Amino acid sequence: MNIKNQIRVALLAVAAMIGSASVTSCSDEPDSEHFYTFTGEMLSDYLANRPNYSMFKEVVERANLMDLLASYGKYTCFLPSDSAMEVYLKERGLSSLSQLSDADCDTIARTHLVANMYSTFEMSQDRLPTANLLGRYLATSVDTMTAEIMLEGLSHIIYALKDDSVENGIVQPVDMVIEKSNSYVADILRDNPNISIFYNALVATNVRDEILPVEDAEYRQNYLNGKYKKYYYKSHTWNEVGWAPATKKYGFTAFVEPDSLYRAKFQEYGISTANGDLRALYDLACKIYDKVYPADVNAPGHSFDNLTDSVNPLKRFIQYHIMTRYVPGTSDLTALVCPETKEAFGFDTRLINPIDWYMTLLPRTMIKVEQLTMNKDEKGNDCRGADAAYLNRHFINRRYAAPEYNFRGALVDNVVEKEYNHDALNGHYFYVDDLVVFSYDVQNIVQNQRIRMDFSTVFPEIMTNDMRLKGNYTVDDPAGTPDDTNDPKNGKNYYFPLGYLDGVTFNPSCYLVMRRPHCNFWSWQGDEWNLFGDYDMTFRIPPVPYSGEWQLRLGYCAIETRGVMQAYYGDDPQRMVPQGIPVDMTRFLNSEFYMGDRYVIDESLGDYKKKSDEEKAEEQKLLKNLGVYRDGRSMYHFDPNGGKNYFLGNERTHRKIICQTYIDATKDHYVRFRVASDGKQGNNNEFMLDFFEMVPKSVYGVDSDGEMEDDL
Numbered sequence: 001m002n003i004k005n006q007i008r009v010a011l012l013a014v015a016a017m018i019g020s021a022s023v024t025s026c027s028d029e030p031d032s033e034h035f036y037t038f039t040g041e042m043l044s045d046y047l048a049n050r051p052n053y054s055m056f057k058e059v060v061e062r063a064n065l066m067d068l069l070a071s072y073g074k075y076t077c078f079l080p081s082d083s084a085m086e087v088y089l090k091e092r093g094l095s096s097l098s099q100l101s102d103a104d105c106d107t108i109a110r111t112h113l114v115a116n117m118y119s120t121f122e123m124s125q126d127r128l129p130t131a132n133l134l135g136r137y138l139a140t141s142v143d144t145m146t147a148e149i150m151l152e153g154l155s156h157i158i159y160a161l162k163d164d165s166v167e168n169g170i171v172q173p174v175d176m177v178i179e180k181s182n183s184y185v186a187d188i189l190r191d192n193p194n195i196s197i198f199y200n201a202l203v204a205t206n207v208r209d210e211i212l213p214v215e216d217a218e219y220r221q222n223y224l225n226g227k228y229k230k231y232y233y234k235s236h237t238w239n240e241v242g243w244a245p246a247t248k249k250y251g252f253t254a255f256v257e258p259d260s261l262y263r264a265k266f267q268e269y270g271i272s273t274a275n276g277d278l279r280a281l282y283d284l285a286c287k288i289y290d291k292v293y294p295a296d297v298n299a300p301g302h303s304f305d306n307l308t309d310s311v312n313p314l315k316r317f318i319q320y321h322i323m324t325r326y327v328p329g330t331s332d333l334t335a336l337v338c339p340e341t342k343e344a345f346g347f348d349t350r351l352i353n354p355i356d357w358y359m360t361l362l363p364r365t366m367i368k369v370e371q372l373t374m375n376k377d378e379k380g381n382d383c384r385g386a387d388a389a390y391l392n393r394h395f396i397n398r399r400y401a402a403p404e405y406n407f408r409g410a411l412v413d414n415v416v417e418k419e420y421n422h423d424a425l426n427g428h429y430f431y432v433d434d435l436v437v438f439s440y441d442v443q444n445i446v447q448n449q450r451i452r453m454d455f456s457t458v459f460p461e462i463m464t465n466d467m468r469l470k471g472n473y474t475v476d477d478p479a480g481t482p483d484d485t486n487d488p489k490n491g492k493n494y495y496f497p498l499g500y501l502d503g504v505t506f507n508p509s510c511y512l513v514m515r516r517p518h519c520n521f522w523s524w525q526g527d528e529w530n531l532f533g534d535y536d537m538t539f540r541i542p543p544v545p546y547s548g549e550w551q552l553r554l555g556y557c558a559i560e561t562r563g564v565m566q567a568y569y570g571d572d573p574q575r576m577v578p579q580g581i582p583v584d585m586t587r588f589l590n591s592e593f594y595m596g597d598r599y600v601i602d603e604s605l606g607d608y609k610k611k612s613d614e615e616k617a618e619e620q621k622l623l624k625n626l627g628v629y630r631d632g633r634s635m636y637h638f639d640p641n642g643g644k645n646y647f648l649g650n651e652r653t654h655r656k657i658i659c660q661t662y663i664d665a666t667k668d669h670y671v672r673f674r675v676a677s678d679g680k681q682g683n684n685n686e687f688m689l690d691f692f693e694m695v696p697k698s699v700y701g702v703d704s705d706g707e708m709e710d711d712l
Contacts, residue, residue, distance in 0.1 A: 042167050062106075136423070181424050235683060368396070540669070565676055
């Protein structure tokens with residue numbers, strides 16, 4: 001089903017092409033060449049010197065933000081005129097600004113201010129890359145009639161006045177006051193009549209109650225009361241400081257089929273709507289989920305009279321549509337694109353599409369999100385299938401392995417509607433153009449592959465609380481004393497108090513730190529996680545799609561300043577079984593423990609490409625017998641001024657096999673990392689977690705036939 005008209009799709013395709021050449025950096029640093037000449041005014045002066053913005057000036061003053069706009073920094077001000085403010089007041093039955101409370105003024109002012117500079121040229125995505133001063137992201141789209149930029153689907157940037165620069169920012173005059181919904185995600189789903197079938201099923205199955213949480217108020221109060229002090233540490237050669245997150249918010253992201261798509265699917269599957277759409281959707285869910293959960297077909301909870309039961313197919317259908325994290329725009333569904341490389345952070349998109357895996361409300365299931373970036377595979381074959389027109393767009397549960405298999409999946413719509421809000425306090429929803437289901441094919445074919453996850457995506461709290469890939473990755477912090485101000489110039493490193501991350505426990509004598517991204521680090525996607533002290537950490541691993549033999553791997557970078565760790569595995573966190581010998585994170589692949597003098601590959605991959613397939617397979621089998629794999633050939637770090645260094649060709653970066661075992665997909669499973677260093681080795685027993693892999697036997701077992709697992 002086509003859920004947008006032809007002209008809108010064509011226009012947005014053009015915008016996407018522009019965006020591919022001007023995507024916003026993970027450090028949120030726009031290209032200065034697109035800015036106008038500065039005038040010598042500050043934002044505060046701009047407001048004071050123009051009488052037609054006097055009402056917004058008063059709002060800013062009552063919000064006590066005028067001093068901020070008089071200081072040096074980087075701001076974008078979406079500026080409503082007095083006439084726009086008057087319309088806003090009239091629509092609320094007010095006659096003057098005096099009838100607004102100071103809290104109202106604070107909300108209005110902070111909604112229109114963003115702590116970074118953005119010209120209209122850089123608004124090609126479906127949201128601004130930086131949140132406003134309320135911590136909310138402003139949706140952006142293109143008006144199909146005028147080609148002007150719209151905010152939240154309604155407020156236009158006035159073309160004739162756009163991109164007006166001042167010393168500390170850029171002004172974007174708008175034709176109406178911008179408002180962000182203070183509703184919950186369940187409420188904005190309810191308010192859209194075009195998705196009534198999905199919403200009615202959400203209510204009937206009681207899944208609506210699962211998406212109501214907004215924030216852990218107790219954690220926030222503890223933070224405000226100063227419970228969580230700064231943590232000073234040393235990682236490799238950097239003296240750094242870590243902050244506890246300021247919030248612990250809960251978030252949800254739904255992928256929703258419009259009613260028109262459901263009705264088309266009812267016809268396709270031969271399902272009658274004589275007993276109503278809800279019954280028809282239940283019947284559709286049965287056709288899909290009875291093949292996945294055959295043992296539950298005769299259970300009492302399976303029937304239409306028990307829609308709230310955990311085994312009910314309609315409940316499972318709805319739960320699988322909802323991720324347990326907040327994603328404000330399509331650009332956030334996979335790693336952010338960096339302007340220096342024009343690629344998702346750390347992905348060589350000539351070799352592999354950017355992919356992320358996210359848990360859903362359906363217990364022990366994940367959604368695979370893939371950004372379609374590749375034109376040709378290494379042999380010159382088209383690897384996009386029928387989706388060539390959707391380059392750089394995102395798909396749910398796509399897998400293209402022509403000619404053997406092509407599962408298109410569901411295309412995620414990146415258009416912001418005028419009529420209905422898609423963004424709420426605790427979540428967001430996207431339209432999709434096909435069913436999002438954990439079907440038999442998705443379980444056994446689409447997701448029957450190596451699952452690679454950066455640790456910043458393993459834990460939903462990181463994305464929900466806006467910590468993924470934040471900070472200026474192009475520069476390192478100064479040597480010596482770290483910047484421990486409340487707003488460090490290059491961004492924050494975070495540590496996580498016990499209980500902050502769901503499914504994670506550790507002893508109180510250790511610290512779990514997430515270091516901000518650096519493009520020059522031997523860390524996939526730039527960031528890395530460190531454990532310090534006498535650590536003993538257990539975390540619930542992400543779910544695998546089906547029961548069977550799986551291999552679990554830890555990706556990391558070996559460094560002289562790190563320590564030794566013992567890994568454990570099991571389905572009971574109180575009864576874990578040690579796996580192999582301890583992992584010494586000071587051992588490189590060219591050490592005698594591994595390959596020694598046989599390690600000859602360089603970071604340009606030149607020597608690797610000269611090897612025959614047989615030689616590559618022989619080396620991989622040798623390394624596997626030693627319990628390690630090289631890192632993937634598609635993974636690299638880069639110099640912001642040019643040049644890539646590939647992980648596969650570096651002696652420090654590799655993947656350690658934690659265990660190879662049968663995993664029951666109906667149960668939770670855990671991995672434990674316990675310090676095994678002698679004393680305080682290196683930087684306080686520093687232990688690195690970069691990324692995590694879960695690999696089915698269909699992938700890792702090929703070497704028994706003399707082949708090799710793909711090296712991507």
